[in-house]
Amino acid sequence: MKILVCISHVPDTTSKINFTENDTVFDTNGVQFVINPYDEFCLTRAMWFKEKQGATVTVVNVGNASTEPTLRKALAIGADDAIRVNMEATDGLSVAKQLAEVVKSGGYDLVLAGRESIDYNGGMVPGMLAALLDFNFVNGCVGMEVDGTSVSLSREIDGGNESLATALPLVVAGQKGIVEEKDLRIPNMRGIMMARKKPLNVVEPVDAESATMVQSFEKPAPKGSVKLIDAENIDELINLLHNEAKVI
């Protein structure tokens, strides 16, 4: 099994979100970038397939050179090699078109990606990739097993789970559950040393027009201050929720 794990390079979840240049550019000042948390769950699942089922694991990012430390981290966690498609990633459809080329030329049969990137929250690249490749696709995956070319999976639905059966080739967009929090791996010294020697191939993008573009960013309107209610005066809370906020 040849597995490709799609890695998006995103601001750490603790980051303060600010913008510069008239609110048109995300301010990376002081921001630490990490592997998108959903992608990290998928990468860990891929490592299990590698260790238990002899799969090979390649990681890929569509981005400029600044994303390479994130790809090196994925190599330190245990991926065999990495690919960077040398292009500023600005739009889901064009990113998916680049990834489709990588999948076709590398002959991957299982593609793992995250449910969404926590920066732009598109939730679109994996589904688009599957459609472009005519691969099977499961979104919001919280568990999977592969046996030969048969795959059983479960995905989250409103208020529960759905078990699914399908076959390779397949694109899976995963989240916590595909492995658990405790299964995530922190790269050790040996992993980090080895990662330096593993191949990180830079490929040039194919022609693909962007279909969307961010014109500007906005921050939510600042909140008014909290109304404190005395713990002995629960009636007042009920009154406010009913008459002022009108939510009960």
Add this chain to the structure above:
Amino acid sequence: MSVLVFADSAEGKFKKSAFEVVSFGKKVAEQLGSHLVVLTINANKNEELYVYGAEKVVAVSNDSLKTFNAKAYASAINQVAAAQSASVVILDSSIDGLFIAPMVAVALNAGYASNVVALPSATNPFTVKRKAFSSKAFSNTVISSDKKVIGVAKNAYGIHENPVSGTTETFDVSISDADLKIKSVKIEKITGQVTIADADIVVSAGRGLKGPENWGMIEELADVLGAATACSKPVSDLGWRPHGEHVGQTGKPVASNLYIAIGISGAIQHLAGINASKVKVVINTDPEAPFFKAADYGIVGDAFEVVPKLIEKLKAFKQA
């Protein structure tokens, strides 16, 4: 040219989001000087949509679409989009909506914007406001492709009545075996409970509750309010509550009318996921807990004293 809205239903009954996307689609069609077409799949009461402005409903009934199948649903939407020369396709941003939309976008070679929170601010260039950075910000996004796919965020635009005298016509779609290569084997649902996605009110608790044995009062409070229950990430990581209840930046987003946080500190990752909720109440022993900065109403107090009292008072209030 038309604006095509997919109004989702389950077991024949429209989901609440269906009324919101139809309300939204009606306005988009007006903005574009186009007309609205609403697609329904195996729905029972199509006329319910006329209230929200659906002048033309295209009703598909097909046994292959009895249970949700994302690729087959996408295929049905694509066939109707082609027949109706749709230039804009609008869906919700629910778990299922997010599953279908990217496949529709590829079939139409369209740009897709998910989690859209307001009507387009301009139609040329076509500009929509969407959530970004896990609700820590919004982005004004231009869709430049000829065709466009939009996923409307839950509870952001709202449901607006706009009664029209509508008509419903039926339409046959053909679903091939290739569309059905993902087989549903089993669906497990916690029945009799309100889901976080559907809920108008969510009652959520964190590590301040000390242990899973103390969730009885949280469930009771949710029950009195007709609310869904949720929790912070450590609570689900510790196995006190199921994963499906974990809300926040890396969990489920919550866009309810009321969010009650009990014994939750209000870490930035937690707040990111619940920002879209309209009214927030916090109950916490620590007046310095960051949640107080994000909340509308707060009680500094011990959950083990406040929650039972709140349940009792709410019961009385509901009876009055």
